[in-house]
Amino acid sequence: MSRLRTIDPAHSEGRVKEIFEGPLKGKHLNIFKGMANSPAALDAYLAFSGALGKAALSAADRELIALATAEANECAYCRAAHTAIGKSVGLTDDLTVAARRGAIGADPKRDAIVKFALKLHEKRGHVSDADLKEFRAAGFTDGHIVEVVATYAINLFTNYFNHVNDTAVDFPAPPALK
Numbered sequence: 001m002s003r004l005r006t007i008d009p010a011h012s013e014g015r016v017k018e019i020f021e022g023p024l025k026g027k028h029l030n031i032f033k034g035m036a037n038s039p040a041a042l043d044a045y046l047a048f049s050g051a052l053g054k055a056a057l058s059a060a061d062r063e064l065i066a067l068a069t070a071e072a073n074e075c076a077y078c079r080a081a082h083t084a085i086g087k088s089v090g091l092t093d094d095l096t097v098a099a100r101r102g103a104i105g106a107d108p109k110r111d112a113i114v115k116f117a118l119k120l121h122e123k124r125g126h127v128s129d130a131d132l133k134e135f136r137a138a139g140f141t142d143g144h145i146v147e148v149v150a151t152y153a154i155n156l157f158t159n160y161f162n163h164v165n166d167t168a169v170d171f172p173a174p175p176a177l178k
Contacts, residue, residue, distance in 0.1 A: 004165045007036035015039035019046070031077060031158065034165040048154050055147045057113070059089040064099040064110055065117040065151045071100035071177075072121045075159035077167045083174035093175045100177060112138030113148065120152050 009020035009028045016036045023046055024032055035042045052062060063086035070078035083096045091099075098104045102118050104111040116135045119127050135145060161167070 002030070002034055002165050002167060004034050004037055006030070006033045009033070009036075012036065016042070019043070023050075029081075030168050030170045031081070031162065031165075034167055035161060045154070045157065048150075052147070052150060052154065055151070056141075056143055057147045057151065060086065060091055061110065061113050062147075062151045063089055063091060064095070064104070064114050065148060066155045067096055067099035068102055068114045068117050069121060069152055069155040070159060071102070072118060073156070073159040073163075075162050077162040077169050077171075078155065078159050079174050080169050080171035084171045097175050097177060100174075109138055109140075112140065116145075116148055117152050120149060125149070 007016060009017075009024075012020055016039050019036070019039065019042055020028065020032075032042065035045060053059070055062065057065075063082050066078060066082040067086060069075075070082055079100065083093075086096050086099075087093075095104065095110075098106075099110075099114050102114055104114055112135055116127075116131065119131050123131075132145065135148075
């Protein structure tokens, strides 16, 4: 059960009502109902997420980062949410599980993305020159580096929000790690 007040979109007011009737119309997920306690935070999340939708990294690649981050942070909500979202952008169950394990051996570029995201996590952003060189050697640019950092950051926010809120999972359970 959520530890923060859950905002019912049908009874929301002001900016929260505008958000639920606008960009979140039909997307009344528990994470958003909790985040709606702060219209500013919900607006910030939607703006950041929307901007990343224009990234050079594909939606599928961003979902791999989200899955690796969710697993590293033990976020049950994001594990389930990003498995479902990942499938909607073309990821298979095997790829979602591989990302959560932190290694996608069959695809060197995606493997590099997941491993770099996890290095950000493990080193709290203090990646080495060698880490950057390795990521660039996989075919990525400085722009990609920035986008991995940004994608990691927005997922860190949602992971931590869900921990604080104890957000009830409203997505199907993801496959178990084997």
